[in-house]
Amino acid sequence: MKPLTAAYIRQIISGKLVHGKDDLLIHHGAYRLKQVKHPHTILFLQRKIVRWERLKPFFPLAIVTDRELEVSERNENLTIIKVENLQEAYWKFINNYRASINIPVIAVTGTSGKTTTKEMIRHLLSFNRKVAHTNSTNNSRTAHLTYLLGMDDTTEAAVFETAVGAPGDITNAAAYLKPTIGIITNIGEHHLNYCKTLEGYIAAKGEMCTALQPNGVLIINADDRNTKKLDLKSFTGTIITVGIHAKSDFRASDICFSHEGMYMTLEHQQRKYRMLVPGLGEHQIYNALAAIAAVHQIGMGLADIAVHFRTFPTINKQLQVVEGVNGATIIDDTWSITTTSLQAALRVLEKLGSNKKKIAVVGTITDLGSWGYVIHERAGEIIAESKIDVLFTIGKHAKIMAETVSKKGAAIEVHSFTNHIRAYELLKKMATEDTIILIKGDMFSDAIKQLSTLSRKRISG
Incomplete structure (x- = not known):
């Protein structure tokens, strides 16, 4: 996290200094007690009663609250900021911090292929950029806060996995991450216990369209049957298609298996590139195409992509x-x-x-x-x-x-x-x-x- 003073944050959230020092430097953020793991954290606290012995090891600490706190001892390493509405203050802080990060942010969703596509993008971008990314498949609300605040002035790109367990999951992730590029790898039949119907699940994946900024880029699979059912009429950004069978912006042909993985010919803007995709299966080609489209969108040349793809390590227990x-x-x-x-x-x-x-x-x-x-x-x-x-x-x-x-x-x-x-x-x-x-x-x-x-x-x- 970029270091920020308590005074700066207090101005952003329209807070009043109740106790402590305005010059306290903040390096971490949390909205639950269990998320406080370091000193110099700002905690947006919903509780009225606090077990101060639990927090003392992490002093100096700043707390934002909309309640009267029962503080038994006034420690100079404790800063308290009072606000009218805690949730509003929290999102003012989140939105302000995200606005200070001007980098390409890629969000990947889909029934399958999310993790592989995310890892492919991370692998390709990491050759010449510092990349923030989802840790394994950890894509909870807690993780999204951590990922957002993990970006700072040295971060040059970010790629995050945004799963759908229920309607609203992608919208929630976007509230933190505000992606500039969105990928929908495919839409199958999954998590129907919360989405209720296939149509509900398709709509939940389609939240990626509204999650993107008005000038965002959406990358979709032109061959996927359910992706074709998405309502894209109101999407004002750029749509990039990938595919094998259908006409698309990034198309793979002449696919063949080898002991190294699979070779394919990538066709883009009437030019052809022969490249190796580590891993097996037609679905891996789709994952690769989505990753290629994303990194090419933010400036990586296709010749460089072909070179760096050769060293992509396949993920354990995936074919x-x-x-x-x-x-x-x-x-x-x-x-x-x-x-x-x-x-x-x-x-x-x-x-x-x-x-x-x-x-x-x-x-x-x-x-x-x-x-x-x-x-x-x-x-x-x-x-x-x-x-x-x-x-x-x-x-x-x-x-x-x-x-x-x-x-x-x-x-x-x-x-x-x-x-x-x-x-x-x-x-x-x-x-x-x-x-x-x-x-x-x-x-x-x-x-x-x-x-x-x-x-x-x-x-x-």
Whole structure:
């Protein structure tokens, strides 16, 4: 955070100095007690009673309040500022601080590919810029405040992941970050427990349009079916499209797999660039196209992008290919699962396993609420249309996928399990050097994670 005096902040929020010193230098901000972790923090405090012993280790400290505080001892290292309305004061502070940061800020949302696209952008920009960015997938309100105040005069660009768990999430993130470039990687079927319907989920993703500044840039996937349903009539900024099949501003063609990843020809403004995209799957090409469009928008040349992309490290447990039990090939894709990412993973399995026995091990899709049966049934339909040989499902709801595949009459051997132990026992019997196994689930599924770990342990053992 840029160092600011208590006096400067007090003027911004129209506050009155009740106690302490105006010249106290502020380096950190917080709106909850548990967020206070350093001295020289300004805390926007909603409580009336404070356990001062909890805060004393972080003195000198400034507190903004709209209440009368019960202070047992008047410490000179404590500054108290009184305001009429705490929430109004807080947002005046936030808006003023964001206005002082004049850099490109990229926000990435989408059903799948958010983290990879964000990491690609961070990787490319970091070669010649200091970049603020989302830490892993931490995109809560608390994190957004931390990211905003983490930017200062040395920050040259920022890229943040803005997930949708419920309507308003992107709008909330934008209130802090005010992105200048927004990316919607794709829109599948997820988080319907809060968004209620697919249309509600599409609308929640569409908040990116209003989150951007009037002259902002929106990057969208021209091939994505649900993205085409977004209402973009009122968007006054610039729209940039990426795609493989549809006509688009950044288009990939001549895609081929290699041991390094995938090669593609990037077509942009009637020029062509051959470049390597580390990772596997058509969805990874879309992630790369969105990242390329974003960094090119803020001045990075396509020739430089092609050079720097070669060193992008693929993310652990995202279609990670390793040797497995009995010499089989394992595709570990246990980072997350949606119907969109499941379909992408199955395509990779088909591509890599063209001459092998193909087994898919699939876990439960979470965060679906009352939509659980419908979405798992849809996942089953996707699997039934694939060219795999054997399906394992693990979990009560995942069994819906297995039942759907059987009902469809697909030529797929189907097995359902409630735990990973029995699944692994059968998997071990089936696995050979001529077998390729996709393990697909998310980081919150212990059964899937343990099965993946067990498979890897067999190798080193």
